[in-house]
Amino acid sequence: MPDLVLDPAIAGAVPAARAPQDDMVFHVRDHHPENGTLLGFWIYLMSDCLLFAVLFIAYAVLGRNFAGGPSGAELFDLPLVAVNTAFLLLSSITYGFAMLSSQRARLGSTLLWLGVTGLFGLAFLGLELYEFAHLIHQGAGPQRSAFLTSFFALVGTHGLHVTVGIVWLVTLLFQLNRHGLTEANQRRLMCLSMFWHFLDVIWIGVFTFVYLMGVLP
Amino acid sequence: MSAHHDHEHGHGGHDHGSLRSYAIGFILSVILTAIPFWLVMGNAFRNSSTTAFVILGFAAVQIVVHMIYFLHMNTRAEGGWSLLALIFTIVLVAIVLVGSIWVMYHLNHNMMPGMTHAPGAAAQPAHHMP
Numbered sequence: 001m002p003d004l005v006l007d008p009a010i011a012g013a014v015p016a017a018r019a020p021q022d023d024m025v026f027h028v029r030d031h032h033p034e035n036g037t038l039l040g041f042w043i044y045l046m047s048d049c050l051l052f053a054v055l056f057i058a059y060a061v062l063g064r065n066f067a068g069g070p071s072g073a074e075l076f077d078l079p080l081v082a083v084n085t086a087f088l089l090l091s092s093i094t095y096g097f098a099m100l101s102s103q104r105a106r107l108g109s110t111l112l113w114l115g116v117t118g119l120f121g122l123a124f125l126g127l128e129l130y131e132f133a134h135l136i137h138q139g140a141g142p143q144r145s146a147f148l149t150s151f152f153a154l155v156g157t158h159g160l161h162v163t164v165g166i167v168w169l170v171t172l173l174f175q176l177n178r179h180g181l182t183e184a185n186q187r188r189l190m191c192l193s194m195f196w197h198f199l200d201v202i203w204i205g206v207f208t209f210v211y212l213m214g215v216l217p
Numbered sequence: 218m219s220a221h222h223d224h225e226h227g228h229g230g231h232d233h234g235s236l237r238s239y240a241i242g243f244i245l246s247v248i249l250t251a252i253p254f255w256l257v258m259g260n261a262f263r264n265s266s267t268t269a270f271v272i273l274g275f276a277a278v279q280i281v282v283h284m285i286y287f288l289h290m291n292t293r294a295e296g297g298w299s300l301l302a303l304i305f306t307i308v309l310v311a312i313v314l315v316g317s318i319w320v321m322y323h324l325n326h327n328m329m330p331g332m333t334h335a336p337g338a339a340a341q342p343a344h345h346m347p
Contacts (some may be wrong), residue, residue: 007346038295039233039298039302040300041297042295042299042302042303043302045304046302046303046305050306050309050310051309053309053310053313053314054313055315056314056345057318059286060314060317060318061317062316063320070343078253078258079258080256082254085250085254086250089243089246089247089250092243092246092283092287093239093242093243094274096234096239096242096243096287097239099234100234100235100236158315190323194288197283197287197288198286198288200283201280201283201284201288204276204279204283205276205280206252208253208272208273208275208276209276209317210271212254212272213251213269213272213273214256215257215263216257216265216268
């Protein structure tokens, strides 16, 4: 019982009346819910949001500094970006299906939907790497202009997050396979779910602000 | 009391979503993604700044849709702390984003005369004097 351990400490620190002491014990118990991990992870995501905000700002400020190089309108291939967006959106819904399966304690279909999500994630990454390789091959690498530096920094950081998400997803596949849908694995699934959907939210900002607005005259 | 708490934390105030909510979220996101792409690729508006504002509006709505239907954001999750953290982050991002763009725009604006008229800058030194 954590409150029994904490009781003397509180009594030593606050030699007050009985009533507030009871109150504090109550709060100690109340503020350590079993899924405090989820709130903690949410706060991590919010700090990640600030990281992306800074990269978006860099792009907003430098996005039109072409240094005589190619502009977004000349470089961006919108159909490719649309396909990439579709991959990420589909991976979001398939992750949702994995979560629904895990709530119904169906290990097989959880693994299946997680695998499908991972494949969509890989397809997204593959297309993004193809786009990057194509740009660099054209001489439009990150060194070319401030616009391209901020573009590669923003889109690359998002891609890096997706890569980490896929590594996490594969790890979780092995853990689920070995331990099943235990409470710890359910919690991990929930955290990765937040991470994955969060990356999709960031991608909305990327395709709107970078690609669609980048090709506007 | 303990039973009551266990019951509450069992769900943790988290809405894990249903097939219906995921489906609604997915259909809404497809629509909200397709329209901006169509607007830009089909040159729907003559004026680019109109297009920019409209697609930014669609992005904002889509982000809210994702928050509600995929991230299951609501006022009850974690006793409201997730929402509070989210609002705090949005306020920070808004201040930093708007502030930076505003400052950098004015910086460019104030630098421009000196840079664009570089050859003639010496001839017009009084330009910047109040």
